[in-house]
Amino acid sequence: MSGKDRINIFPSPMALSLMKTRLKGAQKGHSLLKKKSDALTMRFRAVLKKIIDTKVMMGEVMKEASFSLAEAKFSAGDLNHMVIQNVSRAQTKVRTRKDNVAGVALPIFEDYQDGNDSYELTGLSRGGQQIDKLKKNYFRAIQLLVKLASLQTSFITLDEVIKVTNRRVNAIEHVIIPRIEATLAYIISELDEREREDFFRLKKVQEKKRIAKEKEEKAVAARKKEKGLEDVDAPNIMDDTYDEDLLFS
Template sequence: TGTSEVDNFRGSAGGWVWVGVAMSTTNRLNVVPTVTVLAVIKNRLAGAQKGYKLLKKKADALTMRYRQILRRILDAKKTMGRTMRDSAFSLTQAKYVAGDGIKYTIEDTVGTSSNVRVRSHVDNVAGVKLPRFEHYLAGTTSVAADLTGLGRGGAQLQAAKKQYLAAVTLLVELASLQTAFITLDVAIKTTNRRVNALENVVTPRLENTVQYIKGELDELEREEFFRLKKVQAKKKKDIVAAEAEAKTVAAAGRVRDELDGGARGVGASAEGIAANGGVATGNGGGCLVDGDHDEDVLF
C-alpha cells in the first residue's frame, strides 16, 4: 500500500511534500512545541535511555545464565544416557542373579509411598523467577527392604537401587534445568523485544520530537527577534518623523512670527502717514509750491 500511495502522488510536487510530511510526523510525537513539553520529552528520553541500559544489562545477564543452563543440560543429558545404561545393565544383572521371582519379594517389602520426594525453590535472576527442583529422601528404608536378596543377588539389587536413585537425581536436575531453560528463553525474547523497541522506535521518536520542538522554538525566537527589530525600526522611524514634523512646525512658527512682525511694521507706517495728513514726513525738499524754496528747484 505504501508503494501505491507514493505512485499516486508521484506526478505532483505536492504529493512528494505530503509523503514527506506524513513520514516526518510518524517519526515523532504529535505535541505542541513549547518549553514545558520540551522538558517533559527530555525527561521521557532520559528515562528511555536509562531503561534501555538496564534492559540491556538484564538481557546480557539472562543470556549468560541461559548459556550456562544450556551447557549444563547438554552435560546432564550425556550423563543421563550413561546412567540409564548402567541402571538397565545393573537391573539385568540383579534379575539374572536373583531370578525372576525376586520382583515379588521386592513388591512385598516396598511400602505404599515412595521415600524419594521432590521439592521446588525459586531462583531470582535479574527479576526473572526460575523454578528449581531438588529431590530428598523422606524417612528411611525398612529393614526388610535392606535385607531383600540376602540369600541370593543382594549385592546386585543394592547396586541397581543406587543406579536408579542416581538416575532419579539426574532426572530431577534435568527437569529443573529444562524448566529454567524454557522460562529464560521466553524472558530473553521479551526483554530483547523491549530493548529493540526502545532502541529503534521509542528513543529515535523522542529524539526527533526533541529536535522538532527545538527547531520550532528557534523559529519562534527568530520570528520574535525579527518582530522586535521591525518594532524598533518603526519606533525609530516614528521618532525621526516626529522630529522632522517638530522642526517643520518650528520653522513655520518662525516664518509666521516674522510675517506678523512685518505686518505690524507696515501698520505702524500707515498710521504715521495718516496722522500727518496723508503726506509722509522727512528731510526732503517738500512740495513744489512751497514758498520757502526757489521755484526753479524741484527738490
C-alpha cells in the same frame, strides 16, 4: 523526520523539559534492560552447557542401571513382586525452591530421602550384592532426572524471558528513543523559529518607531521654520496619547 515519527505535542518550554526527562528515562531503562538481557543470556548458556553434560551422563547412568537390572534378575530371579510387596510409600521425593536471576524466578527441583529403605532385605538370600548395586544405580539415575528436569525448566523459562526482554530493548532502542529525539528536535526547531520571529517583530517595531520619530522631528522643524518659533517641542513618541497608527502603518 515526518510527523508520524514523532510524538504529537505542542511545542513549548514545558514540553521540551518533559521530553528531555522522558528521553533520560528511556535511556536509563534501555541500559538496565540491556544489562538484564546480558545476565540472563550468560545464565542461559551456562544452563544449556549443564543440560548437555547431564544428558551425556544420563545416558551412561541409565545404561549401567539397565545392565545392573539384568544382573539382578539373573542372580535373584524376578524381583517385581518382592519390590511391590515391600514398598508402601516413596522414599525419594522432590521439593522445589526459587532461584532469582536478574529479577527472574527460576524453579529449582531437589531430591531428598524421606524414610528408610523398606525393602532392604529383598534378595538377601541370593543376589543381594547385585540388588544393592541396582538400587544405587537407579537412585543415581533418579537424581540426574530431577536435575535434568530442573535445568530444562530453567532453560525454557530463561528462553521466554530473554525473548521478551530483547523485544523491549529493541523497541526502546529503535522506536521509543528515536521518536523522543525527533520530538525534541521538532520542539527545539519550533522554539528557535518562534524566537527568531519575536526578534524580527521587535526589530520591525523599533524601525517603525524610529521612522515615525524622524517624520515627527521633520514636521516640528518645518513648523518652527514656517512660524519662526524656536520653543516648539516635539511630541513624545513614547507618550500613551501618541497615535500608534504611525507605528504600524
